[in-house]
Structure formats: C-alpha cells, structure tokens
Amino acid sequence: MSSCLVAVVAGVGRGTGSAIAHKFASQYLVVCLARNLESYEEVVSNINKSGGNAIGVTTDLSSAKSVKSSFDRLEMELGGDFGISAAVFNASTRPVCKPFLELTEDEYAGGYDILGRGAFLFAQATLPRLVKLVNVSSHPSSLIFTGATASIKSFAEFVSFSNGKWVLRSLAQSFAKEFGPQGVQVAHTIIDGVIGIPTTVQAMKEAGKDTQDTLISPEAIVDAYWYLHTQPKSAFSWEIDIRPFGEKW
C-alpha cells in the first residue's frame, strides 16, 4: 500500500468531515482520524465498499501520545516514508456557552486542547510528509483548516470555542507564510452558517424553517476544499468564507 497517494482527514464524523473523506477518496487513500470509532467506521466502510481506499484510526488529537501512536500505525501500514498529498484539520470541539465567571478551567481549556494543541500535533505529524511531495503530486500538497464565524469574531460567553478557533487561524496564517514559499498550499475556511447534517435539518424542519435557504450542504463545502487543494502554486488562496445565500451577516 506504500505507493498510494494519501490524504489525511482529522475530525471525521457526520457532516463536513465525512463529505471531505468521500471527496478526497476519489483520488487518494483517505486516512480518517476521529476520537471515536463510531464517528468514522461507517465512512471508512462506505468508501471501501464503493471502490475507494480508506483507513480509520481512533485518535485523540489533543494527546501527543495518541497522535504518535496513530502515525506509527500508519507507517506500518503505508511504509515509513509515506508522503501526504492533502491533510485536512476538520476537528472541532463542542462549544461551551456560559457566563465567563461560571466557566471551569477545564471547560475553558477545551477549545484550545483540540484546536490549539491538537492542530499543533496534527501539523507536526503531517507537514514533513506534505513537504516531501511538493512538486511530486499532480496538485500542490495542501494543509487545510476548518474555521467558523467564531474564528474572526469573539462573542460573549463563548470564549472557549473562540479562543480555539482564533488560535487555529493564527496557526493557518503562520503556516501559509512559512510553508507556502516551500510549495505547500495552506488554507483556512470560515464556515459562516449552520451545516446541514441530519440533526440540524431535523431541527430546522421542526422549527418550520426552510432548510434550503439556511443550511450549508456538506458537499458544497467540500467543493471549496477540493478547489483549494487543486489551486496551482501560481495562485494560492489563504482564506475563503462560505455561507448559505440566505444567511444574514
């Protein structure tokens, strides 16, 4: 399997992560990382059933030990010198929304644990393998981070999530400036709206709202990731915002 071209997607679950995995499976062996087996097993199974190649590895991205263990396993499966064509950091954290003075230190740190430390560990594991394939792959090696409205605005009673998202954007900008000149496409997306996954679609319907106007289809988001991945070195985009046409902003 070592000669496969590889894409790694961190944060595969319902919605965007799953859609990204499916899209990149059209061209790559896709490694799906998620904290729980249940998050990725169906995606991996579906990709493999439909003629693609996918591997799922249970990974706690906030743990150096867990990330190392996952990449050790990948080395065994893919060969020690495997390169990565695309790495997508789509992991996130459930936002904690409460008055700041009621926030515990653990709740506060939750955003940073995944989006700050987790992104660091993911980047250190993937960037050397992305750099290796610069000028080799048909598309530039790409490292893409998933951001949100909270990446550029920090709201009241929402610091844990905002902090994490702001750090992630800081990382993405620094990486674009350090690794862009080496030929790696580093990009950050701002998903400004609610993503249409079964639970949000159901909630909108129950509220009597039109889901077509107000929800972003995961497949449409994925087109943006694929476009970013396939940009030539002559014209890299660092950031792109994505919102449904009916969204107020």
Add this chain to the structure above:
Amino acid sequence: MSSCLVAVVAGVGRGTGSAIAHKFASQYLVVCLARNLESYEEVVSNINKSGGNAIGVTTDLSSAKSVKSSFDRLEMELGGDFGISAAVFNASTRPVCKPFLELTEDEYAGGYDILGRGAFLFAQATLPRLVKLVNVSSHPSSLIFTGATASIKSFAEFVSFSNGKWVLRSLAQSFAKEFGPQGVQVAHTIIDGVIGIPTTVQAMKEAGKDTQDTLISPEAIVDAYWYLHTQPKSAFSWEIDIRPFGEKW
C-alpha cells in the same frame, strides 16, 4: 442571438480580463467592455475564431452615457429582455503614486471615477439582468469584482488607487448582503501579487528574477472566478485572496 446565455466582462485587456473572457466563453456568449478597441479586439476575434461567441463594445465605464449606449446596443443585438448569467467587473485604473500634496483633484478622482462610479453604473446595468436568471441558469447568477492588496491596505502616496479599491470592496459587500439572499452570487477577489502578463514577465526576466515564483498566472486567477461562479447557493463565498506561493505577505 437572444437565446444565448450571456456573460459580461468589464475591463478586458491583456492579462486577467482577457483570460476571464476566454474562460467564460466556454459556456457563454461573452460581452467584452473596454475603453479602447485595441484592448478587446484581439480577444473577441480569438474567441470567435475558436468557436465561441464574443462581442466587444467600446465603453467608458465612468460615463453614464457611455454605459447606457453600450447596453442599448446590446439590447439591439441580444434582445431587449436578455439576461446575464455572469458579470465580472475587472476594470481598473492606472495607480497614481505621488506625494499627496502634489496630487491634483483629477488625479485624486481617477480611482473613484472607474472603481466607484464605474462599478455603480456597471452594477445598475447588470444586476436586474442577473436577478432575472436566478434559479434559471445552471449556475447562480454571479457578479464578481476584482480587488487588490490595496483593497484592504491603504499605502502612503497611493490614495487615488486605494480609495477606488476600498469603495469597490464596500460595494461588493453591500451587494452580497442585498442580492445574495435573492440568489445572486456576489464575490470580491483580492489579487495580492503581480500578474504575469508579457510586460511584467519581461520586467522580471530583465531583473533576473524567477517569474514562476513571483507572478500570478492569469489562467490561475480565472479558475478562481469560475469556481466562484459555479458555487451552489448553499455555499457562497464572498471573498477570496489569491497570491503566488512565493509572495511575502
């Protein structure tokens, strides 16, 4: 000709405008607007020779009379009720760079004349025809504006150009909020780098610099415009930055 799908590109010359016209000609009859015949005649001729359809109309975008006259002519050729699938405002102005106190009122106004008044006139002429095709075309009706680094930073001794570009971005943002919910994709690009047209390539070569690292290929820019045009309503991007991988920012 009235049943053709139409794209209108303002500011067709060498470089980006010409590349946009060629790209959109793959699917649309392309109307090329430029101040001088010499700017667009070769592009129009090449598109028509290669099996596409293009019309060139000499237009001073800063003049209400000239813009009206051009669209009157288009109505005669395309039918009074012709719709527009995509409109690209790529017109610009030659930056005047001099100490502010040496700037004449005319030099100062130059940026606004094209990028402020011109964009207003272009938008008023195209938006009703874009709105008309919402939900009719295979892709959302799109209105795309070409910005630059100077759209988000204002430099010393450069106010005329910056003013124009800031106004253009203000317009694009307002339009996205007003016409996005109506189904029109309104987007703004930030071209952050030098575009590789014959004169800039030559200048780089003479300076002994590698043009691959430092110039943006017009064709690569155009891929961004086409991507923006083909985004589904579920996932519109308002703004995208584009720079060559070797650019410092």
Add this chain to the structure above:
Amino acid sequence: MSSCLVAVVAGVGRGTGSAIAHKFASQYLVVCLARNLESYEEVVSNINKSGGNAIGVTTDLSSAKSVKSSFDRLEMELGGDFGISAAVFNASTRPVCKPFLELTEDEYAGGYDILGRGAFLFAQATLPRLVKLVNVSSHPSSLIFTGATASIKSFAEFVSFSNGKWVLRSLAQSFAKEFGPQGVQVAHTIIDGVIGIPTTVQAMKEAGKDTQDTLISPEAIVDAYWYLHTQPKSAFSWEIDIRPFGEKW
C-alpha cells in the same frame, strides 16, 4: 490675529462637531466650517461669549471653489502664513437607505462627494499648515477623521454612506503612513452607536428607552479627540473605536 494657534473643525453642527469646537476652543482659535450658517452660528457665538475665539465660515466642502474661498478668507483674517495645530474632519452626509436598483446616480455619489472629495479638499487645505507647525506646537499637529460603524462594515441598501466612510478611512490610513513620519498625528475614529443630541435623546425617550445606556455623549467623544491630539510623537494611535457600554456589537 495671526499669532493665534488655530484649530479647524469641518462639520460643525449639533452634537459632535459643536462639542469638538468647544473643547478645542480651550486652547485654540477655532475655525468652524459648515454648509449652513445656522449650523455653526450658535457655536461660534457661544465660544466667543465665553472668552474663547471662534470664526465661522460657510463652506461647501464638496466644492473646490468653496473650500478655496473659505481658506482665502481665513488667510485675510489670520495672515497668509497661518499654521494649523489641529484639523478635524467631522463632516458627514445624511445616509440614503434604499434598494440599490432604486438609487439615482446623484444619491449614490452623495457619500463620496462629502467624504471622498470633501476630505481631499480639506486635507489639501490643512496639511501644509499642519506640517508647518510640527515640532512647534505643544502637541503634535493633528488631523482627525470621524468614522462610523459603516466605515468597517458595508450593509445592504446603504452603499452611498458606506462608500464614503470607507474612502474616508482609506484616506486616513494613507495619510497616517505618509504624514505620521513627518510628525503629524493622523487618526480615525469609529463611532459605533447613536450620538446623544437633542433629537436622538427625544426619540429614545419617546421609545421608552434609557438614554444613558444607549447614547454616546458628544462630550465623551470629544475627550477621545483631545486625547488623540495630545498624544506624544512616541505613541500615536491611528484608530480608536467608541461605543456606549450598553451597545451590542
């Protein structure tokens, strides 16, 4: 009168402009510019009655001829070589809020006429006289522009006003970079909220709202202008936002 230290305030009316004039009158002869006599006559009269010095000059800031005529008159009164210690551009325009396709060219241009052309004319008239007093006055020569929320966000159906405010901010940034190194303090304020003048106070009261939480007192704004004016060259601020503590943002 030629040995007086002079401050020029453009856009003196009720509210901020009047408060700025009063504040700067504590240290300067204040020149009040406004389109109509009624806007400034009471302010000028009050300053002169209370021991200060003020001159009012009816000026259409959007007209080169009117601005020239006003400064010619000032030269006659103050001497041809009078310097300016502080210049505040507080002029604005009544926002036109309507669907873009119903906007006339004149309505559209209204924002730019005052905030783009007017600011240009004001800056060309005052900057040479501000530069002249660098290192002479007790405080750095200062050129301050009044912005608004619409200076950084462009809303639907609001392009005329936003365009003008974005241009004004572009100007202020360019000037800060060109004239800051020459010792002139150039600053831009973002007034994010409703200013408490008699009409807005009355409207809030009629709506049963607490004016203390939601309105900005003009005197409080003026403290910001005075603080900006008195910053030492070692620590210039370019931009400051101002909002009442109860404002949502």
Add this chain to the structure above:
Amino acid sequence: MSSCLVAVVAGVGRGTGSAIAHKFASQYLVVCLARNLESYEEVVSNINKSGGNAIGVTTDLSSAKSVKSSFDRLEMELGGDFGISAAVFNASTRPVCKPFLELTEDEYAGGYDILGRGAFLFAQATLPRLVKLVNVSSHPSSLIFTGATASIKSFAEFVSFSNGKWVLRSLAQSFAKEFGPQGVQVAHTIIDGVIGIPTTVQAMKEAGKDTQDTLISPEAIVDAYWYLHTQPKSAFSWEIDIRPFGEKW
C-alpha cells in the same frame, strides 16, 4: 488597608508594566504581580518611597495554584471583600522564533500558557472584584490587556507568541461584550513597535539609530491605559493601536 482603592497590574517588570504601576499609583494602591521578585521589587519600593502604596506578589500567572495563593494573600492584606478599580494584564512571554518543525510542544505551548491560561486565571480572579465597583468608583472599573502587532498578524516561525496574543485578543473582545454592558471597561491595546527600555535604547544606539523616532516611550503608552481607564461609560473604546511616529506599517 481594606478601604483602599486597588489596581492590579500583572506583568510588572522594566518598561510598560513598571510605568503602568507608577501611573496608577497616583490614585490607587497598586498590586504588582510578576513571576520573579526582581521584576517588581524596585517598582514597589519606588512607589512606596514616593508616597504611594504598592504591594508586590510573586505569581506564576500560568498556574491556578499560584494565582489563588496570591489572591488569598491579598485578601488577608486588603480584606476579603476588597474591590478592584483597574486590572491590567501586561504579562507576556519571550517569543520563540524558529522553524515550526523544530518547535517542541513545550515551546509551542509557552505562548498560550501565559496569554491564554494566565489571562483566564487573572480574569477570573479580578472580574468579580471589578464588577463589584461598577458605579462606585469615580472611573469605570477597567480590565485592560496588552497586545502587540502579533495580535492581528501571524508571522512565519512565530506561532507560539502569535497564538497567545490572538487568544488574548479573543478574550478581550468576548469580555468587552459580556462585561461592558455590566459597566466594566474592557480594552485591548496593540503596541506596534519596540518599547524604549534600557536594553532596547542601548541596542538602537549601538546600531546608530535615532531612538526618538523608533521607540515607544513606556510613559506614553501608559497615558493610553489611563485614558482608557478614565473613559466614561457613555464612550468606551475596545481597542487602540499605538506606534511611534516613525514606524513603518
């Protein structure tokens, strides 16, 4: 001592922190927090000698235990219900500048430890005491954070510092939105330039550069903090940038 009005300054050392402590000592008992005794002992001693009141408490802001211990001690000295009129978070971390792939996890985390966790701990300790004095003090209770150019731009090979500064700004914005409406002034400064402390002045002189043009005087920075602290509730500023007039930006 419990009836004293109290200001708390975190990150007192040479330069800004020391200058802030001296300035606020004109009106408050100043509590100086720093990791090492040497950082604050001279400041505390000088304030007390010159008729002010200051207390120094050695505190590792990144440690919940250390912060708790420091505030326990303050409760003993100042009374359990002491209020705080102003709290300034001026702590920072020495930037680590190296290629990302050579960065250790500890080096990476360094920025967040002080600026993310430290600011959280400081805010949780001070905000209840700041809220308590709203509408009691002569000036609004104020919580001010010191940012830098790296708070709004993330540079190559600089992620640890940028991450921390971006988080700090996210916090400051969220706090302004949550505690501003409660009457607490929350502000963030962007210090864009090198601060003139003995070591930087010496370095500039050795490089043959004029220190007057290029260094920010700590006393001038402090004027900005004092201005922010004394703003009335009617006109709060959230953010202010500060740079020497000769700075390129």
